[in-house]
Amino acid sequence: MIEATLIALTALSAVILLLQHWQHPAWWVRGWDFPRLQIAIVMVLVLIAELILLPFTSAWHFVLTAITLVCLVAQLWWILPYTRLWPYEVKAAARDPRKPRIRVMAANVLTPNRQAERLLELVRLHRPDVLVALETDRWWESHLDHLTEQYPYSIRCPQDNLYGMHVYSRLPLEEVQTRFLVEDDVPSMHARLRVNDQLGVRMHFLHPRPPSPTENDESTERDVELLVVAKSTEDDADQPIIVAGDLNDVAWSPTTRLFRKISCLLDPRVGRGMFNTFHAQHWFLRWPLDHFFHSRHFQVVEIVRLPEFGSDHFPVLIELQYEHNETDEQQGLQADPDEQRDVRNRLASEGVKPADVPEPSPQPKA
Incomplete structure (x- = not known):
């Protein structure tokens, strides 16, 4: 049951990732641009669960974990620039009352x-x-x-x-x-x-x-x-x-x-x-x-x-x-x-x- 749930969550994340890369203008495709942060959080939890709960006695377990990791990295690539981990695109101003x-x-x-x-x-x-x-x-x-x-x-x-x-x-x-x-x-x-x-x-x-x-x-x-x-x-x-x-x-x-x-x-x-x-x-x-x-x-x-x-x-x-x-x-x-x-x-x-x-x-x- 646990393994089936992890497979389903990883498969769903992979499908969502494919939809995000499709770039079709339909609302039900473009809407997936919005929750990348929430998807990334879910993928972190799924990855942790896989590392803890899967016995890794089969090659499929390694493949499943690799797919989860790829989905997570793909989501992070888009959202990391909007965290403190990324360098500023716009410099912080040195306050100067002479400047507008x-x-x-x-x-x-x-x-x-x-x-x-x-x-x-x-x-x-x-x-x-x-x-x-x-x-x-x-x-x-x-x-x-x-x-x-x-x-x-x-x-x-x-x-x-x-x-x-x-x-x-x-x-x-x-x-x-x-x-x-x-x-x-x-x-x-x-x-x-x-x-x-x-x-x-x-x-x-x-x-x-x-x-x-x-x-x-x-x-x-x-x-x-x-x-x-x-x-x-x-x-x-x-x-x-x-x-x-x-x-x-x-x-x-x-x-x-x-x-x-x-x-x-x-x-x-x-x-x-x-x-x-x-x-x-x-x-x-x-x-x-x-x-x-x-x-x-x-x-x-x-x-x-x-x-x-x-x-x-x-x-x-x-x-x-x-x-x-x-x-x-x-x-x-x-x-x-x-x-x-x-x-x-x-x-x-x-x-x-x-x-x-x-x-x-x-x-x-x-």
């Missing part, structure tokens, strides 16, 4: 959640320069508008379909545009954040729809939205850029990894931790869905997951310091020609072009 800093908070509010005051209290406590709130409708807009005295600049797109979005900023927002890049009811927001007279930062705020039985049957729309934004930043390596939002994809998925390669943006979580933001109420089913990516112009002052406020997501806060003269020391992932061709084909198949993405320039203030 930007604090950005992302919060998926969960539309039916009515605990707005708890989120407002977090904003007052942590004082981000920019708040991007997701899943916001008109009820949430009416409550977030209490921030307008301290956050006079805003972008608003209230919706009742779980894809509303609001941005509130202390700093001026210029060249503001709201676009529906892939789906007619899923907005994205784009602007230049005016930090000072010399520094403007190109900002993209995203919340694509995920692959799931209740949302989209495939990951195609989500993947294309991420990749078209990545493609739009590809040739702007000299511009300071920040992308933020709930991408409905985990940090370690093939799509997010490809986004990093194409965009040339950096992931500040690499070497620092996973910062799992969903699901706030289920500790055993959590993964990083809320993201910040940025150009090599920044170093990390802090990144922190904040307390829950009634949503199914934790809010997350990042503070970045602009490092004009030290940007060449930070390099991210690089796309190869096959990956570039794959992205071009995927965008063309959906009729989406990088030119569809607004590209606010970081020009100095006139």
Whole structure:
């Protein structure tokens, strides 16, 4: 009975690993990108059980253990960069009050959640320069508008379909545009954040729809939205850029990894931790869905997951310091020609072009 259970668990893990490598866009395939951490924990337990309980009197016992080990290593390859065991992709900033800093908070509010005051209290406590709130409708807009005295600049797109979005900023927002890049009811927001007279930062705020039985049957729309934004930043390596939002994809998925390669943006979580933001109420089913990516112009002052406020997501806060003269020391992932061709084909198949993405320039203030 014990041996049969171990065989079944190992076989299941091998099947899941094959599905993860299949890259088919169906939700029931792409969904396996999410629980790599949980699968790895199960595989550790299975491996320990095999080493203790199997008599190793047959070659099959060694084969079974080897398969379990291969499955475990394969899962760890994806998630280890998001642990303290990995070197930083983005350097820790040496705090310097003379250098510009930007604090950005992302919060998926969960539309039916009515605990707005708890989120407002977090904003007052942590004082981000920019708040991007997701899943916001008109009820949430009416409550977030209490921030307008301290956050006079805003972008608003209230919706009742779980894809509303609001941005509130202390700093001026210029060249503001709201676009529906892939789906007619899923907005994205784009602007230049005016930090000072010399520094403007190109900002993209995203919340694509995920692959799931209740949302989209495939990951195609989500993947294309991420990749078209990545493609739009590809040739702007000299511009300071920040992308933020709930991408409905985990940090370690093939799509997010490809986004990093194409965009040339950096992931500040690499070497620092996973910062799992969903699901706030289920500790055993959590993964990083809320993201910040940025150009090599920044170093990390802090990144922190904040307390829950009634949503199914934790809010997350990042503070970045602009490092004009030290940007060449930070390099991210690089796309190869096959990956570039794959992205071009995927965008063309959906009729989406990088030119569809607004590209606010970081020009100095006139």
